[in-house]
Amino acid sequence: MKRLRHTRHTVAIRLNGIDRTGECEPRTLLSDFLRYELGATGVHVGCEHGVCGACTVTVDGLAQRSCLTLAVVADGREVRTAEGLAPEPGVLSELQAAFRRHHALQCGFCTPGILMSCADFLARVARPSEPDVRQMLSGHLCRCTGYSNIVSAILEVASGNEDSPDA
Amino acid sequence: MNDPSTPVRPTAWVGQSIERREDVALLTGTGRYADDLGTRPGTLHAAFLRSPHAHARIKSIDVSRALAHEGVRCVLAGADVRSWARPFVVGVKQPMEHWCIAVDKARYVGEPVAVLVAQDRYIAEDAIDLIHVEYEPIDAIVDSETAIAPDAPVLHEAVGSNVVSNRQFVYGEPDAALDAAPHRVKIKIRYPRNSCTPIETYVVVAEHGSEGDYDVLSNFMGPFSLQAVMALALQVPAAKLRLRTPRDGGGSFGVKQGVFPYIVALCLAARKAQAPVKWVEDRLEHLVASTSSTGRISELEAAVDSNGRISALAYDQLDDCGAYLRAPEPATLYRMHGCLTGAYDIPNLKVRNRVVLTNKTPAGLVRGFGGPQVYFALERLVQRIAVELQLDPLEVYKRNFIGAGDFPFRTAAGALIDSGDYHATLQLAGQRGDLAELVEKRDAARAEGRLYGIGYAAIVEPSISNMGYITTVMTKEARAKAGPKNGAITSATVSIDLLGAVTVSVASVPHGQGHITALSQVAADVFGLNPIDIIVDVELDTRKDAWSVAEGNYSSRFAGAVAGTVHLAACRLRDKLARIAAAQLRCDHADIVFADHKVFARTAPAEALSFPRLASGPHWAPGVLPDGVSPGLQETAIWTPEQLVPPDENDRINTSGTYGFAFDICALEIERDSGKVRIDRYVTAHDAGTLLNPALADGQIRGGFAQALGAALMEEFAYRPDGSFASGTFADYLVPTAVEIPEPVIAHMQTPSPFTPLGAKGIGEGNSMSTPVCIANAIADALGPAVDPQAIELPMTPSRIIELIAPAEQRPQHIAPPPQGDGKHFATSGSVNIAAPVEEIFRVLHDPEQLASLIPGCRKLHVASDNRYIADIALSVGLVNVSFHADISVVDEEPMRRMRLFGKGSGALGAAEGDGRITLTELPDGTRLDYEYKVSLSGKIVAVGARMIESATGVVLKQLFSRLGRVAGHKASGAARWQGLLRLIGLGKPGSQERR
Ligand code: FES
Numbered sequence A: 001m002k003r004l005r006h007t008r009h010t011v012a013i014r015l016n017g018i019d020r021t022g023e024c025e026p027r028t029l030l031s032d033f034l035r036y037e038l039g040a041t042g043v044h045v046g047c048e049h050g051v052c053g054a055c056t057v058t059v060d061g062l063a064q065r066s067c068l069t070l071a072v073v074a075d076g077r078e079v080r081t082a083e084g085l086a087p088e089p090g091v092l093s094e095l096q097a098a099f100r101r102h103h104a105l106q107c108g109f110c111t112p113g114i115l116m117s118c119a120d121f122l123a124r125v126a127r128p129s130e131p132d133v134r135q136m137l138s139g140h141l142c143r144c145t146g147y148s149n150i151v152s153a154i155l156e157v158a159s160g161n162e163d164s165p166d167a
Numbered sequence B: 001m002n003d004p005s006t007p008v009r010p011t012a013w014v015g016q017s018i019e020r021r022e023d024v025a026l027l028t029g030t031g032r033y034a035d036d037l038g039t040r041p042g043t044l045h046a047a048f049l050r051s052p053h054a055h056a057r058i059k060s061i062d063v064s065r066a067l068a069h070e071g072v073r074c075v076l077a078g079a080d081v082r083s084w085a086r087p088f089v090v091g092v093k094q095p096m097e098h099w100c101i102a103v104d105k106a107r108y109v110g111e112p113v114a115v116l117v118a119q120d121r122y123i124a125e126d127a128i129d130l131i132h133v134e135y136e137p138i139d140a141i142v143d144s145e146t147a148i149a150p151d152a153p154v155l156h157e158a159v160g161s162n163v164v165s166n167r168q169f170v171y172g173e174p175d176a177a178l179d180a181a182p183h184r185v186k187i188k189i190r191y192p193r194n195s196c197t198p199i200e201t202y203v204v205v206a207e208h209g210s211e212g213d214y215d216v217l218s219n220f221m222g223p224f225s226l227q228a229v230m231a232l233a234l235q236v237p238a239a240k241l242r243l244r245t246p247r248d249g250g251g252s253f254g255v256k257q258g259v260f261p262y263i264v265a266l267c268l269a270a271r272k273a274q275a276p277v278k279w280v281e282d283r284l285e286h287l288v289a290s291t292s293s294t295g296r297i298s299e300l301e302a303a304v305d306s307n308g309r310i311s312a313l314a315y316d317q318l319d320d321c322g323a324y325l326r327a328p329e330p331a332t333l334y335r336m337h338g339c340l341t342g343a344y345d346i347p348n349l350k351v352r353n354r355v356v357l358t359n360k361t362p363a364g365l366v367r368g369f370g371g372p373q374v375y376f377a378l379e380r381l382v383q384r385i386a387v388e389l390q391l392d393p394l395e396v397y398k399r400n401f402i403g404a405g406d407f408p409f410r411t412a413a414g415a416l417i418d419s420g421d422y423h424a425t426l427q428l429a430g431q432r433g434d435l436a437e438l439v440e441k442r443d444a445a446r447a448e449g450r451l452y453g454i455g456y457a458a459i460v461e462p463s464i465s466n467m468g469y470i471t472t473v474m475t476k477e478a479r480a481k482a483g484p485k486n487g488a489i490t491s492a493t494v495s496i497d498l499l500g501a502v503t504v505s506v507a508s509v510p511h512g513q514g515h516i517t518a519l520s521q522v523a524a525d526v527f528g529l530n531p532i533d534i535i536v537d538v539e540l541d542t543r544k545d546a547w548s549v550a551e552g553n554y555s556s557r558f559a560g561a562v563a564g565t566v567h568l569a570a571c572r573l574r575d576k577l578a579r580i581a582a583a584q585l586r587c588d589h590a591d592i593v594f595a596d597h598k599v600f601a602r603t604a605p606a607e608a609l610s611f612p613r614l615a616s617g618p619h620w621a622p623g624v625l626p627d628g629v630s631p632g633l634q635e636t637a638i639w640t641p642e643q644l645v646p647p648d649e650n651d652r653i654n655t656s657g658t659y660g661f662a663f664d665i666c667a668l669e670i671e672r673d674s675g676k677v678r679i680d681r682y683v684t685a686h687d688a689g690t691l692l693n694p695a696l697a698d699g700q701i702r703g704g705f706a707q708a709l710g711a712a713l714m715e716e717f718a719y720r721p722d723g724s725f726a727s728g729t730f731a732d733y734l735v736p737t738a739v740e741i742p743e744p745v746i747a748h749m750q751t752p753s754p755f756t757p758l759g760a761k762g763i764g765e766g767n768s769m770s771t772p773v774c775i776a777n778a779i780a781d782a783l784g785p786a787v788d789p790q791a792i793e794l795p796m797t798p799s800r801i802i803e804l805i806a807p808a809e810q811r812p813q814h815i816a817p818p819p820q821g822d823g824k825h826f827a828t829s830g831s832v833n834i835a836a837p838v839e840e841i842f843r844v845l846h847d848p849e850q851l852a853s854l855i856p857g858c859r860k861l862h863v864a865s866d867n868r869y870i871a872d873i874a875l876s877v878g879l880v881n882v883s884f885h886a887d888i889s890v891v892d893e894e895p896m897r898r899m900r901l902f903g904k905g906s907g908a909l910g911a912a913e914g915d916g917r918i919t920l921t922e923l924p925d926g927t928r929l930d931y932e933y934k935v936s937l938s939g940k941i942v943a944v945g946a947r948m949i950e951s952a953t954g955v956v957l958k959q960l961f962s963r964l965g966r967v968a969g970h971k972a973s974g975a976a977r978w979q980g981l982l983r984l985i986g987l988g989k990p991g992s993q994e995r996r
């Protein structure tokens, strides 16, 4: 109804370590809010029905489909996107560098979502096996790479990562 | 990975697997895809209203309610399009019209019928539901063999038939060879409709300028011949349609060709809105209506001698191009025309090519384009020859391959296959993949009664399409009239800036293949620089950049044509610099060397100039250039392979500039009790000539392999017999994930092409051509010779396979039977006792107000005529809000005893038709009401939620009649109760009207 459509909410999140606020409607998807309101265009939208995984971000550390989350729900939370993974400008994170080394991306459209799932996954699972990694990746569709280079990149990082499960 | 035995051009950077230049941006979320680029202030957003019917006349469109919705600017409909545009030109002469949106008739589910433009996307999508279209459905046709029957409903009446092209070709003496052959082996195959479904969907931003020009930003990938098709449709000179493409593309695989009709529609929408208009396709739209590979039915017969040597082939190919012959179709049939004889030396060939239209999404470019269809027939046939003649399939290959000494080889239909060594590639695949071990494994598995099979496929991979091949569809007389078409014209510009840095610009429109990386390697070699020093500009602006008709990201033309042309342009610029350097270093320009960022005379390397210093000089001091050297440091090379000429008068056509080769081996096991396929090993050996960057090449192989595995085992656009579409989400159209894709064994040969500047050939489409049939051959081998060859049909899903291995009664329960019949009709019935007299119930059903209170979600109901009502209904089913316009009639069949309720509704999600019958029987304490209800659905709703709707409808109807009982029996507890019930069963959503 008119009344509700015009309701604008202010949503305040901590996006990649920076406090950000923006306005949205009650029905605005988190993916749209991040992209068009806050400019985090690294959040990609591939299906808007929760299957492709391209829109994955972390909310309070947990990987989530931003296309199935309302922006208002993220109010007051800590959101991370691919823009926030690199330790400093011009330096790639270990995982990003491994993706590059292994040619784990082509068009790169699925990549930010995969990186965010990995961030959550590697923080929780210290010594993943290849089937574990493939299982985790099965929540993402990549049409370019055939996945194997992505798997090797993740496994390489995971093997160097054994001692710091919460890194 | 590279075989050292084969020669590689002695260069520094080309041939190395360097890391990609593209990756830093893409990994840090700073890519520049089409939807990431800013739009002008005031840009509006479009949503498409699409036909819920596969075939229907459009009787009327009422946009008044949509226009009244706050935030809506305008609606573009058929009438506007008729006055501002023209139908698209098509490749065959037939009286059929394809407009950018439907004008009088919709011919496939999802066909755009109107474009609504509003302030933002949410509003546009809300308001699209308010457009009311009156359709008159017509019988639809989905099966291509039924579509050619004389009494089939015709899509384009003026054509008079659904067969829009029928051509026959004879090369050599195929009939004589077939008659004389000791063996004739035949196969019939069906290749399904599928797509590589890039994760990024279509994006268009269009603007109409003050001089009647159009400015478009889109992730369109070419072929840029379509720029002319679009300009003609918009009735503007080509220069008045400016196309711009972004740096990063989110995957294309041919599919982004299909955005072009949308570009035209959005140009017109922008013209009507008098503002820039943006549209981002959603996934459902993409799956339903963007594009599809061409479905094909082929019958193929070979004349074979007892050794397995093939002397003739006879093809009968029937292509299903969907509802319209959209450019560049019927190219799927003709791209492969020159190499219909595959990797074999077969002198005699005959072909019949027919194109049929059906009520499905128009077909277009999908990776492999024509190859998967041809090789699915040809390589299945080779497997059948081996089975029927009891030969080792490898022997059949070896006896028929074009010999290594026979290149360049002219095939029967005219392809000039440039180079290769097919026998050696086969051998390489066998060694790398340890074929001997696989054969042992198969023997052991079979001895245990397991279903283990080995399949092969040999494919010639054409690249750099000849623009003229499509004219083979015309007779030579028609060709003479139309004028010649040929070539694969490619442009590249290399320039040097004021401080001496090199920039390369191309019109290759990459979508993930790493063009920036590979081109920086090519240019770095020429100038003696590092790839990182080279700027590569892959954004294309048709108003400012060098480009021509064949440009774009298709036909695997990058490595051979684009990189080759960059090499030519760079060499020209380097030669100019050499002349300038020679004057300064007082030596002959032929002695100038470019290496390590320096320029020096071969004889005096110590006296070197720095590259930037030498290269920037001519900008600052053009007056002191040596004689004969013109000012300016920019060279544009334009190249086309001279071998690409038009079809000759015998319809012989060299369809492509160069031809790679792949030989694949697949070993797999089928689980007997589930029908599941487990790939044990997949080996793929390629010869793509010079490899520019082996890691990029392997990426193409792995990605192509994964898509092809999906095509082989999982993917198909499913249509029901009435043309409704059943694969509308990624949960219905299954694409492989990381758990389904094994790592293939990859091997390379490098036989450079003599016809491309760097010796490179395409590599991106080989596996799309080889893998589906290789897997199918392995499945056929696993199932054994008794299995009907025609039953090997893609995709080989577990349910298809289980049908072949287990009789019905032994099939395990958890395997769902293959979808059959049409799941979009359903019926329900029931009975309720009502504590009210028959007359009272009749009264309620004839009272509009009370009727309105019975219908769930009814927001407004008005009387159209006696016993006919028009209602606006809004319901929530699961996550989906359904809002529709219903036309309800109540007919008394037998007063006070039987009545019928017809309902017809349509909305953005599709159309529904209901037919209910109510019988009332007097009981001592009231009335028994028996009801039967049939519902049929069409449109989007069938694609995404038919099953959900079915169960929801059952519940809604039950409640409706219970409620009727209460109202008639004066025990109603009001609408609140109804809402409560709905909510309880998950149908109503609190505040479901909030979105409106
Ligand atoms: S866009 Fe969210 S899962 Fe596909």
Ligand code: FES
Binding pocket: A104, A105, A106, A107, A108, A109, A110, A111, A141, A142, A143, A144, A145, B199, B250, B251, B512
């Ligand atoms: S890299 Fe293109 S979809 Fe994954």
